Amino acid sequence: MRAPGAIVADTRSPASLSAGSPARAGRRADPIRLFQFTAFLAIGGTERQVLNVTGGLDPSGFAVQLGCFGHHRDQVAVESVGVPVTLYPVDSLYGLRTLRQVLRLSADLKRQRIDILHAYNFYANVFAVPAARLARVPVVLAAIRDTGGQLTPRQRRTNKLACRLADRVVVNAEAIKAGLIAEGYRPDRIVVLHNGIVCHPLKTAEERRAVRHALGVPADAPLVGVVARISRAKGLEYFVQAARAVLDRTPDARFLLVGDTNIDRPYREDLQRLSCRLGLNDRLMFTGFRTDIPDLLSALTVSVLPSLEEGLSNALLESMAAAVPVVATNVGGNPEVVVDGVTGLLVPPKHPAALAQAIGRVLDAPVLAQSMGRAGRRRVLDHFTNERMIRKMQRLYEELLEQARAGRPRPNR
Structure with a gap:
């Protein structure tokens, strides 16, 4: 028995997890299967946005799953949205163990018939985007949510290669987009979606x-x-x-x-x-x-x-x-x-x-x-409300998947 609000760390294959909530009347019978991947679940801006998206998307239209390398057990305040988290534990982006986990993720995505893979930031991009391409996931998104000052030149090049495999690179600021264009990223592959937050009532x-x-x-x-x-x-x-x-x-x-x-x-x-x-x-x-x-x-x-x-x-x-x-x-x-x-x-x-x-x-x-x-x-x-951000994110997901299902070719990188 787990306490309400706790994160579930589940190492089972996503294939064994629920496909999501049943569709409501008037909505698609088969929800969009979305797999979000972040390096770690902890108390942080990116992690909070991932959970905001997970909890905010229309459950009748989206069946959402989360994947990560691990989470910090001492940071129990990360709010749960009732979605199991599948762990792919690695301690490096290189090596045989990591390759096995990449192949495991790819097999899970294919078996579960994931429609959209959305990876967040360097480590997740490099790990999950190639796995999604290997699994022939219809829509693959990378994300870059900072200006990359902490990355080495080699990491920046590696991130760029991973992002070239994605259909879009989602960023949360125009400043990030400008920096990526200066690095040689294609402007038409970059989507700016500003963060959204839950606006609480003012305190007395x-x-x-x-x-x-x-x-x-x-x-x-x-x-x-x-x-x-x-x-x-x-x-x-x-x-x-x-x-x-x-x-x-x-x-x-x-x-x-x-x-x-x-x-x-x-x-x-x-x-x-x-x-x-x-x-x-x-x-x-x-x-x-x-x-x-x-x-x-x-x-x-x-x-x-x-x-x-x-x-x-x-x-x-x-x-x-x-x-x-x-x-x-x-x-x-x-x-x-x-x-x-x-x-x-x-x-x-x-x-x-x-x-x-x-x-x-x-x-x-x-x-x-x-x-x-x-x-x-x-x-x-x-x-900058959470509702506004969710609407834009949901629209992006739906439009890209519609294009993929219509058989429109991916543009040259």
């Missing part, structure tokens, strides 16, 4: 005070926070340095760093040592992984994203949805989310002084902060 003043009380933060103290996984690409050291400068001018300010890492623990330790050296021990709280992000965001005065590179940040969208003004670096897809001076402020990356100045500008102007918060929430409701 009493609820916000309760969150602050639980954190040990005074009700009237400025609270500045970052919500992000602890990764060097997030530029968190610049936030810590900026926090010191903000505290010098706003002595009652408090700071949160919400998130953690299963990969780069030395970086987290470096950040904690930097915080100590700067005298922020009792003012900067490292919360670790949290599952109550909407609650925490509601308690913030300013939400900060100091990334060095970014695709389209869920943290920015969630902050704006919570009517919190944002300060973010002018990188990747951030300018596609933040309207500078309207919903928040954009600053150069690797510039703690500019970061501190922008935070201070918001803290010093409560009326401006409220205006930015309201404008940010409206922008999310107008352009």
Whole structure:
């Protein structure tokens, strides 16, 4: 017996799993069989989008399955959508064991008569896209959801080769599309689908005070926070340095760093040592992984994203949805989310002084902060809802499968 909301890690073949919910009256009798593949299921932006798609697609029209290399058991907050997860455990993209898992995935896709394979990001693209082509899956999609700064030149070339096997490469920001075109990807094979998030009702003043009380933060103290996984690409050291400068001018300010890492623990330790050296021990709280992000965001005065590179940040969208003004670096897809001076402020990356100045500008102007918060929430409701994203994704799936079934040839790569 499993607890409600738990992820099911299932190593059985997808052929032995349910094909999905029966079609409702007026819908196709045979739902589209969609297999989504991501490297790991954990608390992260890509993983959340995968689960949003899984749970949001019309169950009468889609039978969805998930595949991955594994998931972090200590991150039990990943919400379940009632779909079993099939594991294909590998510890490298190379070697005989990996080849066996590729062949196993290919056999599973063929046996289950999967209509669409959608892989997400480098490791999943390289592993799952060739398997889908080998299985003659009608529609094969790759995804690239960041600007690729963490990839080596060899990995970028390998990713490009895998993406050439796909019918489309789905990206979540125009900035990513522009970068891929510069690398030689075909513009007509790239589809931009911005992230969508679930917009929760705004918290009451009493609820916000309760969150602050639980954190040990005074009700009237400025609270500045970052919500992000602890990764060097997030530029968190610049936030810590900026926090010191903000505290010098706003002595009652408090700071949160919400998130953690299963990969780069030395970086987290470096950040904690930097915080100590700067005298922020009792003012900067490292919360670790949290599952109550909407609650925490509601308690913030300013939400900060100091990334060095970014695709389209869920943290920015969630902050704006919570009517919190944002300060973010002018990188990747951030300018596609933040309207500078309207919903928040954009600053150069690797510039703690500019970061501190922008935070201070918001803290010093409560009326401006409220205006930015309201404008940010409206922008999310107008352009970045989960429902909007699901509609676009579903339309893409249906149109590509219709083309495949009509026998239209795949264009030359």
